[in-house]
Amino acid sequence: MTVAPDSLAAALTATSVAVAAAVLLSAFWDRGAGARRVAGRAATALLCLLTAVAAAGIWVNRQVDTWTSWSALLGRDPAADATAPAAGPGGGRVVTLTVAGAASGLTLHVAAYLPAAYDRQPTERFPVVEALHGYPGSPAAWLNRLAAARHLDQEISAGRMAPTVVLFPPQTPSPLLDTECTNLVHGPQAETFLTVDVPAAAAAQLRVRTDRAGWGLIGYSAGGYCATNLALRHPDRYAAAASLSGYADPGITVGDGSEHTLNDDRWRLRHLPPPAVALYLSSGRADRKAHHDTETLRCLARAPLAVTTAYVDGGGHSMSVWEAAEDPAFDWLSGWLGRPVAAT
Incomplete structure (x- = not known):
């Protein structure tokens, strides 16, 4: 069964992914050296930011029910x-x-x-x-x-x-x-x-x-x-x-x-x-x-x-x-x- 974007399961999943991204950022912060370290930090920091924003958006959507299906979110199903x-x-x-x-x-x-x-x-x-x-x-x-x-x-x-x-x-x-x-x-x-x-x-x-x-x-x-x-x-x-x-x-x-x-x-x-x-x-x-x-x-x-x-x-x-x-x-x-x- 598909998890709807306004469901508690979607909100908890998004939050878990955001937390995992933060842990990944901490783990990879000092990995590598030189350009590789800079690239690793940038990539994991971006991932952390995107997952946090996504989690926040899903929690807000859960409160107001703007989008109740993924197809509606993508604009394919206005009904x-x-x-x-x-x-x-x-x-x-x-x-x-x-x-x-x-x-x-x-x-x-x-x-x-x-x-x-x-x-x-x-x-x-x-x-x-x-x-x-x-x-x-x-x-x-x-x-x-x-x-x-x-x-x-x-x-x-x-x-x-x-x-x-x-x-x-x-x-x-x-x-x-x-x-x-x-x-x-x-x-x-x-x-x-x-x-x-x-x-x-x-x-x-x-x-x-x-x-x-x-x-x-x-x-x-x-x-x-x-x-x-x-x-x-x-x-x-x-x-x-x-x-x-x-x-x-x-x-x-x-x-x-x-x-x-x-x-x-x-x-x-x-x-x-x-x-x-x-x-x-x-x-x-x-x-x-x-x-x-x-x-x-x-x-x-x-x-x-x-x-x-x-x-x-x-x-x-x-x-x-x-x-x-x-x-x-x-x-x-x-x-x-x-x-x-x-x-x-």
Whole structure:
């Protein structure tokens, strides 16, 4: 079985190789003489540096799940990051959709969590939440590091959340390109993919509600910004959005200056009529940027925009904070979204 680049085995192996390289450097430091000694030292020092960098990179990748397969790392399999493990026995299941984006021009794979009721109630259509990942990262982080399928099974089984389809789309076609879910000038049209192509594909391939009351967004870090920004920009598509440690602006150059205007949530709330959507803004109190932006958006909000805030004591910008905030955020979203309805 192939060891994945985000696995514990890969991280431990890389660390062991780095340690071995350091030992080799020590052993060969005084070997030989003259040019041979210089060449030996240079070669072993370079090996030591490369293995240390590789080990550090694999440990970081393990935290954010940017690359979940070696083929994805080499750029040969852009769909690999969307491949998701199945949910637990008796719960929901995870499938993968192919979204050929007619509007955006992007063809990407999207993991989809289907609640147990999806199979038990074949005559119903279900509400949908699009779950957006951070940068660097991939949809796999929701299913691996944040164990979203397990959390959804738990909240739905406890009755705190209605049976809901949750989609995990990529916000970028390239792990090294941060789109912040915007339409980049001369770049990927991520906003169009997420707000037009993904809903169209879900409606064509799954039994889901197609009205705005049945659609919401959630995201962490960059995905948190994506969730609030897309909800404010597309109130005709989404009824509610939850942000876990998100920001008020994209922090990148979109190419048309909109990072300072239409794609800056503070600017929108100051200069445009507020839309009739609901926002759930959560962050760790020690996460200065996210906490500050959350408070700013709360203060700028006015009817008919509804804002709920929640804070994790201590906690910085980390997966542990987002997992702690995950259940309340999904439950809150479910309270704002419509329930499953009879299919017509």
